[in-house]
Amino acid sequence: MNLSSPSTTRKIASAGVAGWLTLVIVEAYVLVSTFNFSWTIAFADAVNMNLLLGTAGYITFIFLRYYQPSPKNAAYLLVWCVALAFLCTQAHGYLMRWNLFPEEQAYHAYLKDSNLVRGLLLWLMISLIGVISWIWFYLQEQRAGEKREHDTAKLAREAELSSLRQQLQPHFLFNSLNSISALAGSKPEEARKMIQQLSDFLRGTIKKDDQQLVPLQDELKHLQLYLDIEKVRFGHRLRTIVEQAEESGSMKLPALLLQPVVENAIKFGLYDTTDAITIRIETLARDNQLIIRIENPFDPKTSQPRQGTGFGLTSVQRRLYLLYARNDLLSTREIDNMFITEIKIPQPA
Numbered sequence: 001m002n003l004s005s006p007s008t009t010r011k012i013a014s015a016g017v018a019g020w021l022t023l024v025i026v027e028a029y030v031l032v033s034t035f036n037f038s039w040t041i042a043f044a045d046a047v048n049m050n051l052l053l054g055t056a057g058y059i060t061f062i063f064l065r066y067y068q069p070s071p072k073n074a075a076y077l078l079v080w081c082v083a084l085a086f087l088c089t090q091a092h093g094y095l096m097r098w099n100l101f102p103e104e105q106a107y108h109a110y111l112k113d114s115n116l117v118r119g120l121l122l123w124l125m126i127s128l129i130g131v132i133s134w135i136w137f138y139l140q141e142q143r144a145g146e147k148r149e150h151d152t153a154k155l156a157r158e159a160e161l162s163s164l165r166q167q168l169q170p171h172f173l174f175n176s177l178n179s180i181s182a183l184a185g186s187k188p189e190e191a192r193k194m195i196q197q198l199s200d201f202l203r204g205t206i207k208k209d210d211q212q213l214v215p216l217q218d219e220l221k222h223l224q225l226y227l228d229i230e231k232v233r234f235g236h237r238l239r240t241i242v243e244q245a246e247e248s249g250s251m252k253l254p255a256l257l258l259q260p261v262v263e264n265a266i267k268f269g270l271y272d273t274t275d276a277i278t279i280r281i282e283t284l285a286r287d288n289q290l291i292i293r294i295e296n297p298f299d300p301k302t303s304q305p306r307q308g309t310g311f312g313l314t315s316v317q318r319r320l321y322l323l324y325a326r327n328d329l330l331s332t333r334e335i336d337n338m339f340i341t342e343i344k345i346p347q348p349a
Contacts, residue, residue: 016054020050020054023046023050023053024043024046024047024050025046027042027045027046027049027050028042028043028045028046029042031045031046035110037106037107037110041101041104041107044096044100044101045096045107048092048095048096048100049092049118052088052091052092052122053088053122053125053126055088056084056085056087056088056122056126056129057125057126057129059084060080060081060084060126060129060130060133061129061133063080064077064130064133064134064137065133065137068134068137068138068141069134077127077130077131077134078127080130081123081126081127081130082123084122084126085119085120085122085123085126086119088122088126089115089118089119089122092111092118093111093115096111097111173198173202175233176194176198176229176233179194179232179233180194180195180198183232190232193232194229194232194233197225197228197229197232198229200225201222201225201226201229204222204225205222205256212254212255212323213252213253213254213255214252214253214254214255215249215250215251215252216244216248216249216250216251216252216253216283216290217249217250219253219255219256219257219258220242220244220258220281220283222256222259223258223259223262223281226259226262226263227240227262230266234266234270236276237270237274237275237276237277238266238270238276238277238279239276239277239278239279240278240279240280240281241278241279241280241281242281242282243280243281243282243283244282244283245283245284245285247285248283248284248285248290251285251290251345251347252290252345252347253290253292253343253345254319254320254323254345257316257319257343258281258292258294260312260313260315260316261294261312261313261316261341261343262279262281262294263312264312264313264341265279265294265295265296265339265341266279266296267312268296268298268339269296269297269298269339273299277296277297278297279294279295279296280293280294280295280296281293281294282294282295288346288347288349289344289345289346289347290344290345290347291342291343291344291345292342292343292345293340293341293342293343294340294341294342294343295338295339295340295341296338296339297337297338297339298334298337298338298339299337300337313330313332313341316330316343317329317330320343320345324346326346328344329343329344329345329346330342330343330344
């Protein structure tokens with residue numbers, strides 16, 4: 001609950017007024033029915049007593065707002081409440097005896113006889129207000145501390161996620177520029193085409209930088225721009241198959257997640273062979289999860305996928321952990337000279 005919000009202030013004020021009026025009426029009734037004082041004296045006594053109590057409680061509340069004694073220093077709060085109760089008792093007796101009803105001897109005797117009991121009641125009420133205020137501000141401080149820790153952790157997590165993304169871009173950009181340089185002399189048309197594709201890809205990357213989650217359909221469109229660039233680099237040697245389950249199209253995943261995984265598949269599937277390869281990308285929806293499988297062939301004589309899955313998969317696994325706090329969302333396995341990467345993206349309930 002936020003103390004500074006208008007609705008909270010109104011609720012606290014309404015509860016305080018209702019409690020104060022209840023105490024005034026009950027105390028006045030007791031004085032009339034038990035001691036046979038007039039309603040004028042009874043209400044004056046009750047109003048004055050509770051105004052002093054309310055003032056002492058407010059002072060205690062404000063005091064604790066700016067000074068929170070530790071449990072070891074709780075005795076200070078006790079002394080504070082005793083001092084306020086004594087001052088309120090003396091102020092009440094002075095005002096009622098000498099200012100309002102100087103001729104009411106029976107009432108004067110009542111004030112003298114009830115001084116100790118009145119002081120104890122005031123001390124208990126002020127102490128109760130003090131304890132409640134102390135607990136209130138303690139909990140507020142705890143929540144504020146937790147929020148600061150949460151915000152700090154969130155900023156650190158977002159900074160690390162941004163760093164992981166940025167580390168991937170230069171690697172891909174350098175490869176693409178080298179390919180453009182190689183094509184510029186022998187195949188200028190393909191070089192120009194690749195420059196345009198690279199421009200579209202980088203423009204889409206910049207637009208997605210501030211997006212945490214994007215629909216799978218949008219991510220696959222962006223991935224296709226990357227694949228078009230790689231196909232210019234490798235020509236007929238690179239083929240891709242994308243099989244998308246219809247129900248998975250609207251599911252969401254972290255932006256720019258698939259490109260490093262596919263880049264890893266191209267690296268370990270194509271770099272160590274002169275033959276054409278096919279990379280297969282499959283998306284499924286199962287158990288409220290988006291499942292993405294990426295398959296690439298590899299030559300067991302020249303590739304070492306067990307030892308060298310590369311920075312791409314490591315960064316993807318780290319991003320998934322930062323976003324979902326789980327280490328089981330990315331897995332790899334080998335079946336019949338096929339390297340399979342599987343990613344699971346939990347969907348909101």
